[in-house]
Amino acid sequence: xxxxxxxxxxxxxxxxxxxxxVARFLSLQDSHVNNPNLHKENVDAVVSRQLVSPLDEIVxxxxxxxxxxxxTSTPNxxxxxxxxxxxxxxxxxxxxxxxxxxxVLPIMYVTSIDLRLLAAKCEMxxxxxxxxxxxxxxxxxxxxxxxxxAGDTRSSDEETKRLGMLNLVNQLLKVYFRINKLHxxxxxxxxxxxxxxxxxxxxxxxxxxxxxxxxxSMYDSNFKSAEExxxxxxxxxxxxxxxxxxxxxxxxxxxxxxxxYMPRKEILERYxxxxxxxxxxxVKEGNVRKFDEAIRRHEMFLINAGVxxxxxxxxxxxxxxxxxxxxxxxxxxxxxMDAIHTALQFSGVExxxxxxxxxxxxxxxxxxxxxxxISYQHNKLVISKQNAFPNVVAM
Numbered sequence: 001x002x003x004x005x006x007x008x009x010x011x012x013x014x015x016x017x018x019x020x021x022v023a024r025f026l027s028l029q030d031s032h033v034n035n036p037n038l039h040k041e042n043v044d045a046v047v048s049r050q051l052v053s054p055l056d057e058i059v060x061x062x063x064x065x066x067x068x069x070x071x072t073s074t075p076n077x078x079x080x081x082x083x084x085x086x087x088x089x090x091x092x093x094x095x096x097x098x099x100x101x102x103x104v105l106p107i108m109y110v111t112s113i114d115l116r117l118l119a120a121k122c123e124m125x126x127x128x129x130x131x132x133x134x135x136x137x138x139x140x141x142x143x144x145x146x147x148x149x150a151g152d153t154r155s156s157d158e159e160t161k162r163l164g165m166l167n168l169v170n171q172l173l174k175v176y177f178r179i180n181k182l183h184x185x186x187x188x189x190x191x192x193x194x195x196x197x198x199x200x201x202x203x204x205x206x207x208x209x210x211x212x213x214x215x216x217s218m219y220d221s222n223f224k225s226a227e228e229x230x231x232x233x234x235x236x237x238x239x240x241x242x243x244x245x246x247x248x249x250x251x252x253x254x255x256x257x258x259x260x261y262m263p264r265k266e267i268l269e270r271y272x273x274x275x276x277x278x279x280x281x282x283v284k285e286g287n288v289r290k291f292d293e294a295i296r297r298h299e300m301f302l303i304n305a306g307v308x309x310x311x312x313x314x315x316x317x318x319x320x321x322x323x324x325x326x327x328x329x330x331x332x333x334x335x336x337m338d339a340i341h342t343a344l345q346f347s348g349v350e351x352x353x354x355x356x357x358x359x360x361x362x363x364x365x366x367x368x369x370x371x372x373x374i375s376y377q378h379n380k381l382v383i384s385k386q387n388a389f390p391n392v393v394a395m
Contacts, residue, residue: 002037007050007059014055022055023106026062026087028114033066041067054094058107061087065118077125081118081134087111088141095148095161105164108145115141116171120178132179139175139184142168150191166192166201166209173212185216207233211248218255218310226255246271254310257283257317260390275301283314286321289348319360320369322347323381324389333388335381337361337374 001009006025013021024030032038040063047060061083068079091111098104119138126134146168152161169188176184192198192209201209214229230252237245253263253276262280275298282291295302295311302308326343327335341357352360361381364370368390372383383389 001032001035003040003043003046004050006032006035006038007047010055010059011051014052017101017103019103019106022104023110026058026107027110028065028069028084028117029110033070036070038063039067039070041071054090054097057090058087058094058111061090062111065114075121077118077121081115081122081138084111084115084118085138085141088115088145092144092148095145100159102159102161102163105161105167108149108164109167112142112145112168112171116175119175132181135175135179136181139172139179142172142175146172160197162195162197163200165195165197166205170205170208170212173209173216177212177215182216182219185212189213189216203236207236210236211251214248214255215251215306218251223255223258227252227259230255242271246273249273250305251307254307254314257314258310260317279311279314283318284321286318286323286325287347288315288318288322288344291315291318292348316360316363316367316369319344320364320389323361323364323370327383327388333372333383333385334375334378335383337379337381340381 010022010025013025025032027033043063044060047063048056050056051059064083065080065087068076068083088111091108094104095108115138116135119135122134123131146165149161149164149168154160154162169192172188173185176182192213198206210229210233214226214233217223217226217229230248234245234248234252237248239245249267249271250273253268253273256263257276257280262284263276265274265277268274268277275294278294278298279291282288282294291314299308302311322343323335323340326339327333330336330339337354337357340361341352341354344352344357344360358374358376361370361374365372365374370381370383371386371388371390372381374380375382
């Protein structure tokens with residue numbers, strides 16, 4: 001396929017308003033990128049003669065991006081990113097000009113994804129720029145598209161550009177996670193959750209969004225919200241996407257455990273996540289020493305997954321289960337704090353003081369893990385005679 005053939009084909013699908021077909025001709029993942037006949041830098045005049053505005057600007061920027069990626073054995077990612085940014089700017093112009101239709105949204109999708117991926121490549125190969133700076137600028141370009149889509153005032157029209165919001169939000173959330181600016185995620189999540197179109201977005205986009213929003217809620221310690229988001233993502237992700245389901249489960253499992261739901265071994269085996277089985281076994285036993293050993297043994301896995309600090313919070317449930325064991329042994333609703341102190345020492349918390357024991361128990365009561373109160377006068381934990389230890393159940 002020569003350049004003229006390429007331009008003729010893209011103009012034909014543009015006139016037919018076939019957004020998906022136009023998007024393929026503008027995607028850096030499409031096979032046309034490998035065609036040496038399209039690797040030309042000075043294409044402005046040829047493109048502007050054959051294509052209408054603003055399509056000509058988009059295609060020109062795309063071809064220049066391809067040129068800098070493919071012209072030599074070593075891609076020039078910085079120049080490619082610069083032209084891809086120009087491509088997005090032309091896409092924004094296109095969205096503003098084509099006011100009453102949304103068939104052009106697939107064009108925005110592919111160019112936005114390519115911009116994010118190119119920005120990430122630039123970050124990897126950057127020598128002088130600050131970490132995250134290029135991705136942050138890419139996010140600003142993506143926000144330009146988002147504002148146009150969010151600003152479409154039609155509330156019920158199937159042609160509204162608001163249907164493109166979720167794709168952009170997913171791209172932006174991925175960028176903000178990458179550059180560790182999670183505070184910028186909140187308004188985007190609010191915009192989607194309050195949208196009248198949230199049920200009209202594609203299931204694939206909704207799964208991605210729920211996964212990302214669930215991780216954000218988890219880092220905010222909003223575990224109930226995190227469970228809802230991540231459970232939707234896990235249950236609706238097709239079974240054939242095993243890697244994706246495993247990725248979701250890496251975050252859903254500790255969230256569930258913090259809410260008192262212990263994972264079944266067969267589920268963890270199915271997704272190769274038996275690291276959590278060791279932790280769950282220690283938590284259920286109330287064995288603090290075993291819990292600490294499991295944390296140390298799987299430290300690198302937990303750190304790389306980004307859940308180390310979340311999993312550490314499970315120690316409070318381990319304490320809860322240990323104290324329940326003390327209660328079952330003593331068979332009394334007035335448990336001597338010295339007995340709890342001794343149990344903690346026996347379970348591996350050897351340097352714990354009686355004051356620290358009081359703090360641990362007070363935190364358990366505050367978090368609702370134990371129903372009762374501490375009688376400092378008698379140095380006892382007085383627990384409720386009904387459901388003193390709220391149940392921990394299996395997932």
